[in-house]
Amino acid sequence: MTTLITNIKQLVNTREESRLLRGKALSELPYIENAFLLIEDGIIADYGHMYELELKVPQLPKHIVDAHEQFVLPAWCDSHTHIVFAKTREEEFIDKIKGMSYAEIAAKGGGSLNSAAKLHDVAEDELFNSAWKRLEEVSKLGTGAIEIKSGYGLSVEGELKMLRVIKKLKEKSSLSIKSTFLGAHTYPLAFKENHPGYIDQIIHEMLPVIATEKLADYIDVFCETGFFSPEEMETICKAGMSYGLKPKLHVNQLNSIGGIESAIKLNALSVDHLEIMTDDDIKILSNFKSRGTTIGTLLPAAFSCACNTSPPGN
Ligand SMILES: [Zn+2]
Incomplete structure (x- = not known):
């Protein structure tokens, strides 16, 4: 199907070349005023100023959308989400309002452990259906590409359940989805006193199945005191x-x-959160030579809203 969008006030991010943007280039946002956009079978076929329309598109398609001077911009790419979860954790807000930190809430069984307990009792289908609704919601808000993490399973069975749900979302959704294995989100209660035992389980029991079933694109770890x-x-x-x-x-x-240095050594795709930064951390990340291709992802809202105590966020 061919669709023509006309009378666009600003067609945003019209770059002639496809390249990785860095530094100051990230603050440049090219656009065309009073533009048109031609889409053929879901692919951008042409675009330009409205005065070029007759020349560039001599035969108008049947399906024309008049943007009436509204903006057209690319879909968002959400590179850090936890949208697969069983239940929200709003009860932890009370502890937070009383002044407890995330670490304190987590230490008494809140945070990711609380999510894991809730996820344990929910069937895969139910987990899929609730995540599907959230995916539809973010899609309506303009997200076109999304990364989704596991990390509320914290057991072989639980982590695989989450990753299989993400795989199903990938298969059924028209959004571009990437899956991240976050078994190392926290230590489950059973391994509270045996951290090497849980790391062993991640490496020897979870990863081989994840690889065989092709359940993940990335691996994540919650590197924290x-x-x-x-x-x-x-x-x-x-x-x-x-x-x-x-x-x-x-x-x-x-x-x-020291998580940033270790992540760069591992050639990580991104280092996410970055709420607590020393001068040295900033120096390392602001210099291309020291940070290589690792991207810094700021998640400032995780502290100031729901994210620390209810998914998505941590
Ligand atoms: Zn997170």
Whole structure:
């Protein structure tokens, strides 16, 4: 099907060349005033100024949408989400309002552990249906590409259940979806006193199945005081990388403990959160030579709204 959109006030992000943008180039946003856009079978076939329309599109298609001086911009790419979950955790807001930190809430069984407990009791179909509704919602808000993490399973069965739901979302949705394995989100209660045992389970029981069933594109670790150290993150990521999973990591949400340096060493695709940054952290990430191709992803809203105590967010 061919669709022509006319009378666009601004057609935004009209770049002639496709290249990775860095530094100052990121603040440039090319656009065309009073534009048209021609789409053939879901692919952009042509675009330009309205005065070029007759020349560029001599035969108008049947399906024409008049934008009436509205903007047309590319779909959003949401590179960090936790939209597969069983239930929200609004009850933790009370603790938060009383002044407890995320680490304190997590220490008493809240946070990701609470999500894991809730997820354990929910069937895969139910989990899929609720995630599907959220996916539809973000799609209506303009998201066209999305990354979705596991991390509320925290057991072989639970993590695989989440990743299979994400795989099904990939198959059924028209959105472009990437899946991230976040088994190392926190330590489950059963391994509270045996951290190496859980890391072992991630590496030897979860990863081989994930690789066989092609359940993930990336591997993630919550690198944080009281959770996974930079060294543990490296061990887990290297195991994931041996199966072709690229690291994409949670670092510097609550403390700066060297996660950024370790992530860059691993050639991570991105370092996400970055709420707590030292001068050195900023120096490393602001210099292309020291940060390589690793991208910094800021998640400032995780502190100021629901994200620390109810998914999506942490
Ligand atoms: Zn997160």
